[in-house]
Amino acid sequence: MANTVSWSREPASLAEYGEDGISQWNNVSLRYRIPLRGFFSKRVKDAAEVDDLVQEVFLHLIRRARGGPIEHVEQYVFQVAANALRDWGRRRQVRDQDAHESFDEEIHQPVTDISPERVLLGKEAINLVTAVLRGLPERTRDVFVLRALEKRKYAEIAVMIGISVRAAEKHMAKALAQLGGAMERAGGRD
Structure with a gap:
């Protein structure tokens, strides 16, 4: 049939x-x-x-x-x-x-080799970044947080803080320079 x-x-x-x-x-x-x-x-x-x-x-x-x-x-x-x-x-x-990326076992290997040394290095890096950010002038720190963590545009930051866009860019550059210098110095200690 x-x-x-x-x-x-x-x-x-x-x-x-x-x-x-x-x-x-x-x-x-x-x-x-x-x-x-x-x-x-x-x-x-x-x-x-x-x-x-x-x-x-x-x-x-x-x-x-x-x-x-x-x-x-x-x-x-x-x-x-x-x-x-x-x-x-x-x-x-x-x-x-x-x-979204599909799961592929060959590409997405589980991270199982987190050694205590690696954990300690990560904690030290976080402490260093925190110390550098605390040491920045308040306005520079505010610009950094708004730009790097909250993903705000420089124009928004300028209006929020009451500065020019160029000044916001300079504060961000200053924060990045401080962080970069601190990380470079920390890397040279090894």
């Missing part, structure tokens, strides 16, 4: 796809699985995502069918597909998924 279904015309309602619920869903699946894969494949790169989206459409159809008959099945299927794609895009944008 062949798994293909052919109609002389497109069935208008879900009831026309079979006599009972199981045969209706089997026939709908046979009829729309490949067209849905094509629809999503043109818009989504990842094949696993395509399969998930096709599955999401069928789940929606099954849930919807419990509420009553579905008329104009083909239009409904592709409207659901368009909505699923739009929702997928929103979720992806919210999660900023394109900025």
Whole structure:
């Protein structure tokens, strides 16, 4: 027995796809699985995502069918597909998924070789940076914190502190010079 279904015309309602619920869903699946894969494949790169989206459409159809008959099945299927794609895009944008890097064991090796010496060197570096920042004039320290830690623009910093943009840039340069000099001196002690 062949798994293909052919109609002389497109069935208008879900009831026309079979006599009972199981045969209706089997026939709908046979009829729309490949067209849905094509629809999503043109818009989504990842094949696993395509399969998930096709599955999401069928789940929606099954849930919807419990509420009553579905008329104009083909239009409904592709409207659901368009909505699923739009929702997928929103979720992806919210999660900023394109900025994420996939896990690769060869690239992402666990860090297991943190020696006590390395921990001590890290603590010393933090203490040095803290000491240098505490030793800076208040305005220079404020500019450094706003620029380096809070990622503010020089124009914003200038307005916040009440100085010119050029003065904010000079304060930042002074802070960086102090930190660089301290790190260089600390590195020369080894």
